[in-house]
Structures are given as structure tokens and as C-alpha cells.
Amino acid sequence: xxxxxxxxxxxxxxxxxxxxxxPEDRSLILSSNWSIGALLARGCLVPPSWGExxxxxxxxxxxxxxxxxxxxxxxxxxxxxxxxxRRNAFPILIVVHGASTSSDVVRLSDVDRLVFADExxxxxxxxxxxxxxxxxxxxxxxxxxxxxxxxRAVEPxxxxxxxxxxxxxxxxxxxIAAVRATLxxxxxxxxxxxxxxxxxxxxxxxxxxxxxxWFGHCxxxxxxxxxxxxxxxxxxxxxxxxxDLMVAKYPISGGWPALEVLEVLVESLLQDxxxxxxxxxxxxxxxxxxxxxxxxxxxxxxxxxxxxxxxxITYLLMRGGDVSQVLESDALADGAALRVGEEVRAxxxxxxxxxxxxxALPTNLKFPLETDATVVRRWMGALGDSVAADLGLISKxxxxxxxxxxxxxxxxxxDGQRVFEMPRARVEVDATFQALCDRFDxxxxxxxSGEVVATVAxxxxxxxxASRSDGRIRVTAVVEVLDLARRTAGGxxxxxxxxxxxxxxxxxxxxxxxxxxxxxxIGLSPARSAVVYLVPLSISAEDPAEAVLxxxxxxxxxxxxxxxxxxx
Amino acid sequence: MRLPxxxxxxxEQKEIxxxxxxxxxLVVGPPGSGKTVVAHFRAQxxxxxxxxxxxxxxxxVLRRYTGDAETFLKWIGGWWREATGxxxxxxxxxxxxxxxxxxxxxxALKAVKDLDRTRFVEKGHWGHAILDEAQDFExxxxxxxxxxxxxxxxEESVPPSLMILADENQRITDSNSxxxxxxxxxxxxxxxxxxxxxxxxxxxxxxxxARHFYVGTLSGxxxxxxSRGDKPVxxxxxxxxxAVERIATYARLNSQQEIGVLVYQExxxxxxxxxxxxxxxxxxxxxxxxxxxxxxxADTLQFDEPGVTVLCFASSKGLEFDSVYLPxxxxxxxxxxxxxxxxxxxxxxxxxxxxxxxxxxSQGDGQAPVMDLLPIDAxxxxxxx
Numbered sequence: 001x002x003x004x005x006x007x008x009x010x011x012x013x014x015x016x017x018x019x020x021x022x023p024e025d026r027s028l029i030l031s032s033n034w035s036i037g038a039l040l041a042r043g044c045l046v047p048p049s050w051g052e053x054x055x056x057x058x059x060x061x062x063x064x065x066x067x068x069x070x071x072x073x074x075x076x077x078x079x080x081x082x083x084x085x086r087r088n089a090f091p092i093l094i095v096v097h098g099a100s101t102s103s104d105v106v107r108l109s110d111v112d113r114l115v116f117a118d119e120x121x122x123x124x125x126x127x128x129x130x131x132x133x134x135x136x137x138x139x140x141x142x143x144x145x146x147x148x149x150x151x152r153a154v155e156p157x158x159x160x161x162x163x164x165x166x167x168x169x170x171x172x173x174x175x176i177a178a179v180r181a182t183l184x185x186x187x188x189x190x191x192x193x194x195x196x197x198x199x200x201x202x203x204x205x206x207x208x209x210x211x212x213x214w215f216g217h218c219x220x221x222x223x224x225x226x227x228x229x230x231x232x233x234x235x236x237x238x239x240x241x242x243x244d245l246m247v248a249k250y251p252i253s254g255g256w257p258a259l260e261v262l263e264v265l266v267e268s269l270l271q272d273x274x275x276x277x278x279x280x281x282x283x284x285x286x287x288x289x290x291x292x293x294x295x296x297x298x299x300x301x302x303x304x305x306x307x308x309x310x311x312x313i314t315y316l317l318m319r320g321g322d323v324s325q326v327l328e329s330d331a332l333a334d335g336a337a338l339r340v341g342e343e344v345r346a347x348x349x350x351x352x353x354x355x356x357x358x359x360a361l362p363t364n365l366k367f368p369l370e371t372d373a374t375v376v377r378r379w380m381g382a383l384g385d386s387v388a389a390d391l392g393l394i395s396k397x398x399x400x401x402x403x404x405x406x407x408x409x410x411x412x413x414x415d416g417q418r419v420f421e422m423p424r425a426r427v428e429v430d431a432t433f434q435a436l437c438d439r440f441d442x443x444x445x446x447x448x449s450g451e452v453v454a455t456v457a458x459x460x461x462x463x464x465x466a467s468r469s470d471g472r473i474r475v476t477a478v479v480e481v482l483d484l485a486r487r488t489a490g491g492x493x494x495x496x497x498x499x500x501x502x503x504x505x506x507x508x509x510x511x512x513x514x515x516x517x518x519x520x521x522i523g524l525s526p527a528r529s530a531v532v533y534l535v536p537l538s539i540s541a542e543d544p545a546e547a548v549l550x551x552x553x554x555x556x557x558x559x560x561x562x563x564x565x566x567x568x
Numbered sequence: 569m570r571l572p573x574x575x576x577x578x579x580e581q582k583e584i585x586x587x588x589x590x591x592x593x594l595v596v597g598p599p600g601s602g603k604t605v606v607a608h609f610r611a612q613x614x615x616x617x618x619x620x621x622x623x624x625x626x627x628x629v630l631r632r633y634t635g636d637a638e639t640f641l642k643w644i645g646g647w648w649r650e651a652t653g654x655x656x657x658x659x660x661x662x663x664x665x666x667x668x669x670x671x672x673x674x675x676a677l678k679a680v681k682d683l684d685r686t687r688f689v690e691k692g693h694w695g696h697a698i699l700d701e702a703q704d705f706e707x708x709x710x711x712x713x714x715x716x717x718x719x720x721x722x723e724e725s726v727p728p729s730l731m732i733l734a735d736e737n738q739r740i741t742d743s744n745s746x747x748x749x750x751x752x753x754x755x756x757x758x759x760x761x762x763x764x765x766x767x768x769x770x771x772x773x774x775x776x777x778a779r780h781f782y783v784g785t786l787s788g789x790x791x792x793x794x795s796r797g798d799k800p801v802x803x804x805x806x807x808x809x810x811a812v813e814r815i816a817t818y819a820r821l822n823s824q825q826e827i828g829v830l831v832y833q834e835x836x837x838x839x840x841x842x843x844x845x846x847x848x849x850x851x852x853x854x855x856x857x858x859x860x861x862x863x864x865x866a867d868t869l870q871f872d873e874p875g876v877t878v879l880c881f882a883s884s885k886g887l888e889f890d891s892v893y894l895p896x897x898x899x900x901x902x903x904x905x906x907x908x909x910x911x912x913x914x915x916x917x918x919x920x921x922x923x924x925x926x927x928x929x930s931q932g933d934g935q936a937p938v939m940d941l942l943p944i945d946a947x948x949x950x951x952x953x
Binding site for chain 1: 571572573575576579584588617748770793796801816817820821823825890923952
């Protein structure tokens with residue numbers, strides 16, 4: 001049921017109300033410094049019957065099923081009841097745009113301004129430093145208008161069209177919204193950003209998940225659709241069960257009994273009557289994870305090579321189920337650190353976000369990076385709208401997608417409007433490789449693709465592959481042979497058709513790659529929009545400078561020779 | 569210090585966070601109830617208003633922990649000199665047959681009536697002072713601040729304000745103040761006082777164990793938190809090296825955690841620090857320590873950063889860590905006249921842990937006497953062999 005376009009419910013005729021449509025006719029919702037947090041931290045405020053206790057009798061008992069809504073002014077008795085409810089509690093009025101409100105929900109996207117009875121109370125809220133609310137970043141208009149708190153008291157009437165709250169519905173919606181908020185922040189060099197972000201915003205439409213699609217199974221669990229019938233493998237179901245547990249049984253407010261979480265998760269899977277080989281897999285994984293948590297095991301393997309679901313849950317348990325800790329680096333000085341794959345980290349972060357929920361998610365994780373207040377409000381407004389839509393309180397769900405520019409920058413688009421640029425992928429630069437680059441004064445930088453690249457000269461790069469314990473570094477030397485995106489003589493970029501290679505060029509390239517004596521091969525690099533020559537090299541920071549530079553010169557020389565092979 | 573999340577604040581914490589900033593406010597609460605958090609919150613809020621705020625701590629480690637605080641004695645010395653043009657009164661007291669110089673708060677109180685009031689009002693306005701662990705300040709220090717605020721600045725339109733946070737259950741010596749003495753010294757009305765009763769720091773399992781050691785006084789038994797965690801573990805270690813091995817393995821696996829290693833004896837602190845430093849230094853895990861005789865070390869401590877911090881229990885007051893290890897517990901004194909004090913020490917040490925607590929005993933062949941003070945109920949403490 002929706003109230004988005006419904007009529008404003010006038011509970012009383014406010015004294016001094018002006019003609020319809022004037023500012024004095026605006027819809028007002030009474031809130032307080034005790035209850036406004038949900039609006040500012042989650043983007044939407046719902047009545048206490050959804051499970052959002054305000055700790056003030058006025059709301060929790062008298063206005064349990066809907067929000068105290070008025071027009072023009074609120075009765076003086078309401079403000080008095082708030083002040084008398086708790087020490088240092090004070091009323092705050094939420095003024096919404098015109099007739100776009102309901103008594104079931106108020107969304108940040110509908111808020112025109114917040115009104116305070118005096119300057120001191122405004123300052124108390126504005127200057128309060130909370131980790132999950134940043135009123136300054138939202139830049140909502142905040143005004144002092146004591147007269148709006150002095151309306152005539154009336155007996156409230158009950159709304160008849162209120163959506164009936166579902167048990168646990170708000171918690172689930174809050175959890176899924178936290179995933180939406182966190183996704184642009186979750187580091188990935190390998191996974192498909194666009195699809196994950198768009199799927200999270202359209203979670204209602206998630207019907208079935210492919211085998212190995214950990215993200216899909218995570219969303220399935222978050223929506224409480226667990227059961228082996230929906231999963232081909234044990235790993236798929238493990239992810240769904242873990243997500244369900246994070247939402248329903250282990251929210252952040254309940255603490256983190258890590259050993260119990262592991263026990264409950266394994267037990268819930270064993271109840272399905274698993275085949276013996278799956279029971280054995282679970283037993284081994286549980287034993288290893290338990291030892292790690294007790295501080296008796298060795299550093300676990302947490303790379304992306306296999307078992308992402310198992311490894312993500314182990315990592316989540318190790319990091320206290322805390323989304324900030326999951327996202328932080330694990331690099332230690334000597335390279336003996338825990339090495340966590342980007343997908344493992346992303347999966348663990350999403351489980352942790354489910355546990356945290358949008359409301360309690362720290363602002364540094366839920367707000368876009370380096371953006372202005374308009375963007376923050378737009379993003380938080382959309383997140384709040386998504387919660388209201390999940391609860392069935394509005395029908396229009398925000399459409400969120402990701403657009404990629406020509407140069408690989410990705411932007412979040414809400415209802416067709418570009419809102420902010422996604423943070424660049426965070427890639428750790430290997431310390432040994434960094435030392436090598438420093439020695440030769442090469443610029444070394446992580447790329448959106450997840451590669452760490454040192455620029456040796458114009459058109460020549462070294463792409464980091466791995467470092468070994470003996471100090472040697474495996475790199476791939478990449479030299480541009482043919483620029484496929486060069487501007488035309490007229491200054492325009494070539495059309496996609498113009499970038500295509502001819503069959504003749506392709507066959508010449510393949511011939512080059514067939515030469516047994518050649519140390520490298522020719523390839524196409526979409527990221528560089530070029531035909532490139534790739535040569536694997538093994539370099540040590542201890543090698544004489546002449547030897548390192550000679551190896552690179554050799555690659556350049558071969559690349560120069562090859563240019564004639566592929567030129568049109 | 570971590571800022572509190574609005575969504576996670578308890579009702580009683582919210583009442584204090586939104587309390588007016590004028591006059592004097594007393595906040596009483598047990599360990600982990602969030603006294604230091606509300607102190608930090610209030611300081612931050614006042615600074616956002618560009619008001620002058622002093623966050624005053626008793627001990628050096630806590631001062632470093634909060635990041636933006638100073639010790640009470642250092643502040644009051646400078647403040648007195650600025651306001652009066654003289655040094656703070658000192659007195660000699662006999663202790664163990666020798667004399668030592670101490671701050672003479674009673675002398676300062678007597679000196680107030682002879683002060684140049686105009687100069688004092690002009691230069692002695694401290695703005696807003698927040699006193700954390702205020703039970704550790706002696707009662708005459710409280711009386712001095714109260715007299716200043718209520719007599720010297722009585723006619724000022726905006727007299728200096730005070731927020732006092734205390735828990736008399738954490739008093740270490742007899743010269744500390746009780747809550748009753750603090751209330752009397754500051755002439756506090758009921759409306760000026762707030763109580764924090766809920767445990768905000770520990771898990772339910774850790775609080776249950778800490779409660780076993782609780783020696784109740786006025787601030788009351790803290791309510792058990794609802795937040796869950798793993799059960800505390802009692803580990804029998806072969807010797808100190810075994811303890812070091814276990815702590816080092818855990819620290820390597822949990823490189824994102826703040827780990828506290830709290831001990832009773834100074835000698836144990838030094839040995840553990842040296843061995844952990846040598847064991848973990850090569851792994852890039854930060855290991856730090858502090859001892860009260862080297863106060864400058866407190867300035868090098870880093871909190872809210874991952875790593876291992878080795879401290880004697882007295883320096884751990886007000887601090888918190890993700891995981892806490894209490895090795896070499898057999899060194900704690902046990903006996904009819906010492907049991908209450910030992911329980912109080914165990915209470916303080918256990919309640920430093922946010923989510924994980926491990927008690928360690930190297931007791932050789934016989935049973936260490938301290939075992940008699942530990943709970944026998946397996947629901948409280950899981951024994952790991």
C-alpha cells in the first residue's frame with residue numbers, strides 16, 4: 001500500500017493557518033532528539049510499531065502505529081509530552097514538501113527542513129558528534145520557529161490505511177539497505193561492480209541464483225529465502241544461511257559470540273541431512289576456523305583461488321563481524337601477513353554490513369566519498385526510499401545503476417541522474433615492488449582494473465604479478481605496439497569500427513605468437529585501447545641497475561621490431 | 569577514542585549527551601558504562617561550538633588514550649599560576665619514614681580568600697572542565713574547584729562549568745573521593761546527577777565473570793549487558809613462555825585488534841613486554857608498554873590502533889581493548905586481608921575487555937591460591953587445557 005501521493009491528513013485546524021498551499025499549511029511530523037536518528041542515519045523514519053522504540057512514552061505508546069502528523073503547527077501538548085518523557089528530551093518538527101507525506105513514513109527525500117523550538121536545542125543536535133549521523137554533511141535546513149510548537153491541542157484520530165508492520169521487516173530492510181550503501185566502498189579488482197550494485201538495489205526481483213554466485217546467495221539469505229532447494233552446492237547454502245543469521249540472529253546490537261555463530265551456522269546446515277563428504281568438509285572447516293579464533297591455529301588461506309564462501313565467513317569471524325575491520329588492510333611488515341583475496345574480503349564485508357544495518361553503519365562507510373551535501377542527501381534519500389519501498393510503505397523504488405565512462409570511471413546513477421563517482425579500487429602495492437620502483441624512480445600506481453603498474457617510459461609499463469620469498473618479483477613488461485584509440489587527423493576519436501583490427505593484422509599477430517624463440521607475445525589490451533607486447537620478467541631489487549634496465553631495453557627493442565608486423 | 573553511534577546509545581547515555589553544558593554535572597557509573605565515551609562526546613560537542621574545553625584525567629595512560637586530554641595535576645598547576653601569579657601550594661608528608669612533596673589542596677583552599685579576585689576572574693576562567701575518573705582526585709581538590717566555581721565566579725554571567733565522571737568502586741587508595749564526598753563538595757542537587765547503570769563496553773559473558781569479582785559499593789552493581797560474546801577462557805600455562813606463545817599466535821592472527829596484556833607485578837610486565845616484542849617485532853605487530861616511573865612513555869602509547877599493549881593493572885583503568893589476556897595470575901596476593909582488594913583488581917582488569925578475555929595461570933605442580941577466588945561455574949569460565 002502506498003501513501004506517497006495520498007492526501008495530507010489534517011488532524012486539526014491550526015490557529016493562524018493561511019490559505020491552502022502556503023508555507024503555514026506545510027505538513028509537519030513531530031519527532032524529537034530521541035527519535036530523529038533514524039531519519040538522519042537511515043533516510044526514513046517509521047512508527048514505533050515497526051520495532052523502532054524511541055524510549056519516549058509519547059511516541060512508543062500514544063503514537064505507536066503512525067507518526068504524529070499535523071498541518072501548520074503542532075499542539076503545544078505534544079511538545080510538552082516529549083519534554084516530560086525523558087530528561088533533556090526535546091521536540092523537533094520535520095517539515096515535509098507539500099502534500100507528499102503520510103503518517104506511515106517520512107523519508108529524507110521528502111524533508112524540507114527541521115524546526116527547533118530554540119537555538120540551544122538546535123545547537124545540541126547540530127553539534128553532537130555521532131559516528132552514524134553527520135547532520136553537517138546532510139546540510140538539511142535547520143531553523144528555529146518556536147511558534148510552530150504552539151498549536152491547538154486536538155484528539156488524534158487513527159489512520160485506517162496503515163500498512164501492518166511485519167515482524168522483523170524493518171531489521172531486514174535496514175540490513176539490505178546497508179549492503180546497498182556499502183557496495184560502492186567494497187574494494188574489488190575482479191568482480192562486476194555494476195551487476196552487484198544494481199542487483200542489490202533490485203533485491204525484490206532476485207528469483208534464483210546460479211551455482212557459485214555467492215553474491216546472489218547472500219542476497220537470498222538476507223531476504224530469508226534459505227533452504228537447500230535453492231542451492232546446488234554446500235557453499236551456496238552456507239552463504240545464504242550466514243546472511244540469514246547476520247540479519248535475524250546476530251545484529252550488531254546483540255554482540256558477537258563468534259564461536260557460537262560458527263556452531264549455529266554449522267548445525268543449521270547439518271540439520272539438512274548432508275551427504276558424508278559434505279559433513280566432512282564442514283567439520284574440517286569448522287575445526288580450522290575454531291582454532292584460528294582461539295588463537296591456536298596458523299594463518300589461514302584466504303585468497304580468492306577457491307572456497308570464497310568458506311573463507312569469507314572465516315574472515316568475518318576473525319574480524320569480529322565488524323565491517324570497518326573487514327575492510328581494513330591486513331598487510332604486515334615482513335610479508336607473512338594474512339593475505340585476503342578481494343572477493344573474500346568483499347563477501348565478508350557484505351555479511352558484516354547485513355549485520356550492522358544501514359542505521360548503525362558509520363557515516364564514513366555509508367556516505368559517498370568526497371562529495372557535497374546535495375550528493376549525500378540524494379544518496380541517503382535514495383537509501384531511505386529503498387527501505388520504505390522494501391517495507392511496502394511506498395511503491396516507487398529508486399532505480400540505481402552504474403555507468404562507465406570512456407576512461408573507465410564508474411558513476412552511480414539514481415533514477416537516470418548521475419550522482420557520484422565510485423571510489424577507485426583500493427589495491428595494496430607490494431612493498432618489494434614499491435622498493436624496486438623507488439630505486440629506479442618509476443611512478444607506481446594501482447589501477448581501477450586492480451593491476452599495480454609502474455610506468456617505466458612512455459608506452460612501457462611493468463605490471464606487478466607476484467613477489468617471492470627469495471626477494472624476486474614477477475612482473476609483466478607491457479609495451480604499446482599499436483594505439484587503437486588515437487585521435488583522427490580531425491581531432492575526433494575514432495569510432496568503435498575504426499578501432500577494429502583487420503583479419504590480416506590479426507593473423508600477423510598470431511604468427512608472431514607462434515614463434516617459439518620469442519620471449520613474449522602480442523595481445524589486445526582493452527584497458528589501454530592498444531595492441532601490446534607482453535613479456536614476463538623476473539626482477540630482484542638486488543639486481544644491478546644495468547641488468548634491470550637492459551632487460552627492459554630488450555623488451556622495447558623487440559616491441560619496436562614488432563610494430564611493422566601489425567601496422568595497417 | 570571511538571565516537572558513539574547514536575543508534576547504539578542507551579537511554580541513560582542519551583540523557584547525558586543532551587544535558588545542558590552549564591553548571592556542574594555528576595555522572596556515576598561502573599566500568600564500561602561509557603563514562604569516558606560521554607566525556608569525549610561532550611568535549612567534542614563543546615569544541616564544535618568553539619568553546620574552551622579541558623578534558624582532565626588522573627592517570628597518564630588514560631590521558632593518552634583519550635588523545636585530547638591532560639592530567640589533572642598538570643592542568644591545575646598551570647591554571648593556578650596563570651590565575652594567581654604564584655605556584656600551587658605544596659606540602660611535605662611523611663610516607664614510610666621519609667618525606668615527599670605533594671599538592672596541598674587544603675592550603676590552596678585557605679589561600680583563596682586572600683586572592684586578587686579581579687585577576688582570578690579575568691585569568692582563571694577554565695571554560696568547561698570535564699573530570700574523568702574523578703574518584704581518584706582527593707576530596708579537597710573537589711572542594712577547591714567547587715569554591716572557585718560557586719564563590720569566586722558567583723557573580724559572573726557565565727561561570728566555569730564542570731562535568732564530573734566517577735566510579736568509587738574503582739578507587740585505588742584511601743585518599744580518593746567517595747561519591748558522597750564529591751556530591752557534598754560540589755553541593756549537587758538531584759537534577760545535577762546522572763547514573764549510568766548499563767554495561768556498554770563488555771559482552772554479557774565478560775561482565776558476568778567481572779561481576780563475580782565485584783566488591784559492591786555505592787555506585788551499585790552494573791546491569792549485565794545484552795550484547796553477547798564468547799565465554800572467557802581460563803588457560804593453564806606451563807610457564808611465562810607458554811603464555812607469550814599463546815598471546816603472540818593470537819596477535820598474529822588478529823592483526824586488526826587492540827590486545828591488552830594486563831599483569832599484577834611490574835617484573836612480570838617487563839618480562840612479558842620484552843618477550844612479546846622479540847616474538848612479534850618481526851611480524852610487524854606493534855607491541856608497547858608503559859610504567860608509571862617513566863611518564864614520558866605514556867606519550868608514545870598509541871590507542872585505537874591495532875597492536876599489543878602490556879600494562880600493570882593500575883595503569884589500565886579507563887582503558888579498553890578488543891581482547892584482554894591476564895597472564896601469571898598466580899602472582900596476585902591472596903589472603904583473608906587481601907582478598908577484597910585482589911577481587912577489585914581482578915574486576916578492573918577483566919572489565920577492560922570488549923569482546924574476548926583469557927585468564928592465564930602458571931601454577932606448576934600445586935594449585936595457585938588465586939584459584940580460590942575464581943568462579944567454579946563452567947557457565948562463567950571455560951577451562952582450556
